[in-house]
Amino acid sequence: ELKVEQNPLFLSMQEGKNYTIYCNYSTTSDRLYWYRQDPGKSLESLFVLLSNGAVKQEGRLMASLDTKARLSTLHITAAVHDLSATYFCAVTPNSGYALNFGKGTSLLVTP
Amino acid sequence: GAVVSQHPSRVICKSGTSVKIECRSLDFQATTMFWYRQFPKQSLMLMATSNEGSKATYEQGVEKDKFLINHASLTLSTLTVTSAHPEDSSFYICSARTQTGVGELFFGEGSRLTVL
Numbered sequence: 496e497l498k499v500e501q502n503p504l505f506l507s508m509q510e511g512k513n514y515t516i517y518c519n520y521s522t523t524s525d526r527l528y529w530y531r532q533d534p535g536k537s538l539e540s541l542f543v544l545l546s547n548g549a550v551k552q553e554g555r556l557m558a559s560l561d562t563k564a565r566l567s568t569l570h571i572t573a574a575v576h577d578l579s580a581t582y583f584c585a586v587t588p589n590s591g592y593a594l595n596f597g598k599g600t601s602l603l604v605t606p
Numbered sequence: 607g608a609v610v611s612q613h614p615s616r617v618i619c620k621s622g623t624s625v626k627i628e629c630r631s632l633d634f635q636a637t638t639m640f641w642y643r644q645f646p647k648q649s650l651m652l653m654a655t656s657n658e659g660s661k662a663t664y665e666q667g668v669e670k671d672k673f674l675i676n677h678a679s680l681t682l683s684t685l686t687v688t689s690a691h692p693e694d695s696s697f698y699i700c701s702a703r704t705q706t707g708v709g710e711l712f713f714g715e716g717s718r719l720t721v722l
Contacts, residue, residue, distance in 0.1 A: 528711065537612075537699055537716040538650075583649065593640045594701075594711060596649045 497522050499586050501597035508574050508604055516600045518567040518584035527567045528585045528594060529558050538583065541569075574604045609633055610702050612714030619690055620722055626686045627717045629700030635680035636702035640711075641673075644697040653698075656683040690721040 498521040508514050518527070526545050530538040542551045544560035544567060551558050555578065557570045567584055581601045585594035609632040619625050629639055637658045642650040654675050655663040662675035672694075674686040683702075687694055700714045 530713075535718075538701075538713040540710065540712065543710055593652045593655055594650075595652075598649045 497524070497586060497588055497595045499584060499595050499597040501584055501600050504598055504600060506600055506602045508571075508602070510575055510604055510606055511573050513573065514571050516569040516571070516582055516584075516602075518569070518586075518597055520565050520567075520586045520595075522565075522588065524562070524565075524586045524588055526587060527560055528587075529567070529569055530583045530585065532581045532583065532599070541582075571602075576604050576606070578602060579604045610700065610712045610714040612698075612700055612717050614717060615715055616718045616720075618720045618722065621691055622689055624686055624688045625690055625719060626684055627698055627700075627719075629683045629685070629702070629714050631681045631702045631712075634702075634704050636683075637680060637705070639677060639683040639700055639702045641675060641683070641685050642699045642701065644699060644716075650699060653685075656700075658683075687719065690719070692721045695719055695721045 500519045502517050528543055529541040531541055532538050542558040547562040549560045555572045560567045581599045583596050583599045585596045587594050611630045611632055613628045617625055639656040641653045643653050644650045652665050653668045656675045656677040658677045658680050664670045672688055677683040697716050697718050699716045701711050703711050
């Protein structure tokens with residue numbers, strides 16, 4: 496069974512600070528996804544990482560993937576309040592299957 | 607990007623009634639769609655995989671007679687919650703995968719079901 500673990504589950508950080516969310520998964524996977532969810536809303540796709548060493552950046556968010564360590568990171572640079580949301584990583588054993596989600600990281604950015 | 611639409615976004619029903627939720631891929635064909643359920647402050651749990659033209663594949667612990675899934679066309683999957691009870695109240699989200707490119711998954715807007 497493919498297991499996905501995120502940490503931390505809760506994160507309160509000040510505006511302007513940097514932080515990293517970690518996502519570990521238990522078995523081989525060919526792709527890893529990061530999503531953002533605002534309260535009462537569905538999921539917004541942030542990144543799809545397909546290969547070892549992949550790094551993608553969008554604004555203040557940067558995601559990376561190390562398939563050998565089965566680890567992905569989502570790095571937040573100079574956080575702003577608008578980044579407050581829940582962030583999920585999700586993994587699929589291959590492209591034909593559904594996603595297994597981590598428990599999510601609830602991020603609160605405070606002034 | 608690809609769009610997946612769900613309807614209704616919110617529904618309130620009485621206990622014992624049935625509710626149908628639709629999931630449509632608006633600008634691409636999806637041979638496979640996925641249905642998830644999310645309880646408050648929790649992650650998404652896969653309920654079933656919906657395959658166009660064939661029976662859905664249900665995850666362990668999900669009652670197939672209670673959660674009826676029909677994937678009649680390449681752009682539409684429906685989830686019917688039969689004889690709904692208060693414990694079925696949840697946020698139901700569908701997703702569909704594009705057939706081109708990296709096969710990215712897109713999610714519908716979600717449907718919040720409240721059973722009184």
